[in-house]
Amino acid sequence: MSAVRPVADPRAFKDNATLVLEDPVLRRNFRDAMAYLADRRAAQFPDSDAFGRLRTLGETIRRHALSRLPELLETLEANLRANGVQVHWAEDADDANRLFLDIARRHRATGMVKGKSMVSEEIELNHRMAEHGIDCVETDMGEYILQLDGDRPSHIIMPAIHKTREDVARIFAERIPGAGYTTDVEELIAIGRRTLRDRFRDATVGVSGVNFLVAETGTLVLVENEGNGRLSTTAPDVHIAITGIEKVVAKLEHVPPLFTLLTRSATGQAVTTYLNLIGGPRRDGERDGPREVHLILLDNGRTQAYREERFRATLQCIRCGACMNHCPVYARVGGLSYGTTYPGPIGALISPHLSSLDETRDLPTASSLCGACGEVCPVGIPIPDLLVSLREAARQHRPAARQHGALKGQGTAGSIAEALAWKGWRVLYSHPRLYRLFSWCATRLRRWTPASQGGWTRTRAPLIPARRSLRERLAERDASARRHREFHDTRS
Amino acid sequence: MSTARDAILSRLRAAAPATPSPPPDIAAHYAGMPADDARVARFVDRARGWRAEVIETDATHWPQALAAVVAAKELRLLLAGAGTALSDGIAAAVPATRRRWYDAPIETLRPLLFDTVDAGITTARGGIVETGSLVLWPDAAEPRTLSLVPPLHIAVLRTSTLHDTLHHAMRAERWADGLPTNALLVTGPSKTADIQRLLVYGAHGPKQLVILLVRDGDPR
Numbered sequence: 001m002s003a004v005r006p007v008a009d010p011r012a013f014k015d016n017a018t019l020v021l022e023d024p025v026l027r028r029n030f031r032d033a034m035a036y037l038a039d040r041r042a043a044q045f046p047d048s049d050a051f052g053r054l055r056t057l058g059e060t061i062r063r064h065a066l067s068r069l070p071e072l073l074e075t076l077e078a079n080l081r082a083n084g085v086q087v088h089w090a091e092d093a094d095d096a097n098r099l100f101l102d103i104a105r106r107h108r109a110t111g112m113v114k115g116k117s118m119v120s121e122e123i124e125l126n127h128r129m130a131e132h133g134i135d136c137v138e139t140d141m142g143e144y145i146l147q148l149d150g151d152r153p154s155h156i157i158m159p160a161i162h163k164t165r166e167d168v169a170r171i172f173a174e175r176i177p178g179a180g181y182t183t184d185v186e187e188l189i190a191i192g193r194r195t196l197r198d199r200f201r202d203a204t205v206g207v208s209g210v211n212f213l214v215a216e217t218g219t220l221v222l223v224e225n226e227g228n229g230r231l232s233t234t235a236p237d238v239h240i241a242i243t244g245i246e247k248v249v250a251k252l253e254h255v256p257p258l259f260t261l262l263t264r265s266a267t268g269q270a271v272t273t274y275l276n277l278i279g280g281p282r283r284d285g286e287r288d289g290p291r292e293v294h295l296i297l298l299d300n301g302r303t304q305a306y307r308e309e310r311f312r313a314t315l316q317c318i319r320c321g322a323c324m325n326h327c328p329v330y331a332r333v334g335g336l337s338y339g340t341t342y343p344g345p346i347g348a349l350i351s352p353h354l355s356s357l358d359e360t361r362d363l364p365t366a367s368s369l370c371g372a373c374g375e376v377c378p379v380g381i382p383i384p385d386l387l388v389s390l391r392e393a394a395r396q397h398r399p400a401a402r403q404h405g406a407l408k409g410q411g412t413a414g415s416i417a418e419a420l421a422w423k424g425w426r427v428l429y430s431h432p433r434l435y436r437l438f439s440w441c442a443t444r445l446r447r448w449t450p451a452s453q454g455g456w457t458r459t460r461a462p463l464i465p466a467r468r469s470l471r472e473r474l475a476e477r478d479a480s481a482r483r484h485r486e487f488h489d490t491r492s
Numbered sequence: 493m494s495t496a497r498d499a500i501l502s503r504l505r506a507a508a509p510a511t512p513s514p515p516p517d518i519a520a521h522y523a524g525m526p527a528d529d530a531r532v533a534r535f536v537d538r539a540r541g542w543r544a545e546v547i548e549t550d551a552t553h554w555p556q557a558l559a560a561v562v563a564a565k566e567l568r569l570l571l572a573g574a575g576t577a578l579s580d581g582i583a584a585a586v587p588a589t590r591r592r593w594y595d596a597p598i599e600t601l602r603p604l605l606f607d608t609v610d611a612g613i614t615t616a617r618g619g620i621v622e623t624g625s626l627v628l629w630p631d632a633a634e635p636r637t638l639s640l641v642p643p644l645h646i647a648v649l650r651t652s653t654l655h656d657t658l659h660h661a662m663r664a665e666r667w668a669d670g671l672p673t674n675a676l677l678v679t680g681p682s683k684t685a686d687i688q689r690l691l692v693y694g695a696h697g698p699k700q701l702v703i704l705l706v707r708d709g710d711p712r
Contacts, residue, residue, distance in 0.1 A: 033689060036689055053521065054521075057516055057518070057521050060513075060514065060515075060516040061516045063513040064512060064513045064514065064515050064516060066513070067508065067509050067511075067512040067513035068508070068512045069504050069508060070501050070504040070505045070508055071508075073501065073504070074501070083673075089494075089496040089497035089500055090496055091496045091499065091500065095496055139696065140686070141684045141686040141687070141695060142684075142686035142687075145686070145687070158685070158686065158689070159686070160686055160687070161689075163687070163688075164688055165687050165688045165690070168687050168688075185687050185688065185690045185692055186692050188687055189684060189687065189692040189694070189695060190694075192695075193694065193695065193696060196696065197606060197696075200606075200696075201602060201603075201606045216668060217667075217668055217671055219671060225682065225683050225684060225685075225695065226682055226683070226684045226686075226695035226696045226697065227640060227682035227695055227696035227697020227698070228695070228696040230636075230640050230676075230696075230697060231640065231641075231696055231697070234636045234637055234640060234674070235598075235637065235641075245500065245504075250515070251518075251668065252662060252667055252668040252671075253518045253659065253662060253663065253668065254516065254518065255658075256518075256657065256658040256659045256662065257516075257518065257521065257659075259658070267685075270622075270623055271542075271623035271624075271625055271677070271679045272679065273542075273678065273679050273680055273681070273682050273683055273697070274676060274677065274678060274679075274682075274697070275625075275658075275676065275677035276674070276676055277671060277674065277675040277676065278673070278674055279671045279672060279673045279674060279675065280673050281673070282673065283673055285632040286631070286632050286635060286673065287594060287596065287597045287598060287601075287632060287635040288597070288598035288635040288636050288637045289635070289636055289673055289674065297500075299496075299500045303500060303503040303504055303507070306503075306504060306507050307503075307507045309509075
């Protein structure tokens with residue numbers, strides 16, 4: 001059992017990461033889980049050419065949709081309305097929560113059953129509804145475990161990946177009345193199923209996220225394995241779906257390739273148990289299904305990402321989590337360290353748009369730029385390039401970075417000392433005489449190099465200049481070769 | 493919220509490119525896939541791989557196969573749709589005391605559905621060879637919860653309705669021209685691996701899936 005609880009604040013990233021790195025249980029959990037998910041994905045894409053073709057198709061679908069985003073959203077809205085779905089728009093988390101509250105109050109709901117939705121995490125729906133006496137219960141097994149324990153998801157697909165079965169056994173025994181302590185996973189799932197069934201049967205309002213929105217048919221597409229997504233959207237009287245405005249695709253035929261890319265990249269499954277296409281509320285004569293279906297389209301910083309072409313690519317994301325599973329930094333520090341709703345490489349790209357670059361400025365640096373995230377991304381988002389762009393934007397060294405005028409908190413990671421250091425470097429490197437003087441001094445005065453060099457020496461030996469610079473050594477070598485040659489010449 | 497709508501859309505319009513990025517050629521992608529001649533066998537194999545029980549039968553004998561399932565699994569109450577192509581066969585195979593028609597709204601049936609019924613039987617509109625999946629289009633006679641709430645789901649699938657991929661099914665049946673209120677792909681019983689990545693069947697949906705595969709001709 002790990003007692004480590006990283007803080008839900010991206011400004012605490014470095015402290016959070018240190019906490020997790022010192023916890024052997026958490027480290028093992030993340031390492032094992034990421035290796036497992038990466039292996040499973042690899043087994044689904046044995047042929048890299050076939051993967052490349054499918055990925056190009058997925059990327060084309062998403063780029064096409066984003067290039068027509070305003071038009072497709074209007075088509076989607078019209079078709080959803082024709083199907084009887086009520087469409088709402090929300091600028092931010094407050095807007096979205098107000099919409100949820102209005103609908104719940106209209107139906108005198110005291111609780112909601114929730115399918116898994118990262119966007120609902122983004123707007124902190126559970127906490128906000130609790131303030132108004134509305135009890136939201138998570139029904140995805142992983143999310144349910146976390147809710148009982150007052151914890152947060154550490155992965156967007158496998159939220160409770162940092163918990164061991166012993167953790168779950170203790171949480172269930174403590175929090176679920178009548179549940180005994182058992183570490184048998186089948187029994188634990190049976191307890192979760194039984195407890196949540198009562199909630200599904202009695203709930204008035206069900207909440208879900210959405211994986212894809214189809215403009216041409218006005219359809220909500222949900223992908224899942226457990227069946228809680230189907231129950232949340234079918235059993236209650238009212239279904240409220242919430243998602244980001246970027247999830248729309250133009251045509252129904254665009255769904256199958258994206259579905260394949262999603263399930264294979266996320267959990268290494270050729271298919272999930274359920275692909276659920278929701279076309280609207282219960283029609284006359286039908287005997288079940290919600291009487292009202294609402295869709296909340298959330299902006300919350302997405303239009304800002306849309307404004308600059310480079311960062312628009314982040315909106316191609318289909319939330320598979322493959323970039324996390326393959327990130328050597330994520331596998332070590334875990335999802336909780338990032339302190340954001342979306343962790344890992346894609347989280348570092350999305351989060352600045354949701355909050356600001358000021359708060360999330362350390363996240364783009366949590367990458368070795370090894371390129372694995374970009375290689376596995378099923379929709380071809382150039383994640384490593386964008387991480388570099390964000391690092392530049394956070395420091396604003398180069399004028400090119402200033403083109404990214406859309407981002408809040410830009411340039412906030414820069415410090416005067418750092419700016420001066422770079423300025424000094426530029427002067428030295430563009431003036432050969434000055435450079436030679438500097439390197440002569442540095443090599444002659446090497447003995448006085450400080451032993452403590454800030455963050456560098458915390459885990460490494462101090463950097464000490466060599467006895468002679470490379471230029472001097474080359475000059476010496478040339479001189480000795482010349483002497484050698486002259487010696488032989490005189491003898492012959 | 494129309495102000496939010498207008499503001500969001502106008503920000504997007506201001507930034508949207510003048511010419512859209514090219515559309516994908518979906519048909520070309522799937523046209524390149526090799527055709528499969530042993531499609532029924534492959535479907536059965538894949539479906540079993542997802543822990544579905546597949547019972548091969550034919551158009552006259554499926555009620556007997558159903559009766560055998562009811563006996564073997566000791567089902568006490570099977571829920572089914574009335575007035576479907578399956579209803580007569582179900583009535584013949586299962587005694588009236590052990591079956592019930594889904595003939596009232598969920599508001600009335602809720603306690604029975606959640607607490608008593610131990611199996612639901614539905615028609616499968618089709619099947620997907622590539623993944624061993626069922627295509628379900630719930631309707632007034634066979635509502636959405638019939639294949640969802642009972643712990644056992646029995647589906648009757650005809651081999652003539654198998655398609656190579658979901659893409660082929662959508663295209664051949666022109667789904668884009670008219671979808672029902674709910675359409676589903678179901679692959680095996682519900683499952684979860686949320687506790688320490690250990691796979692457990694029977695998360696929130698059915699714990700078991702039985703497919704009565706009726707041989708009535710070649711796949712499409």
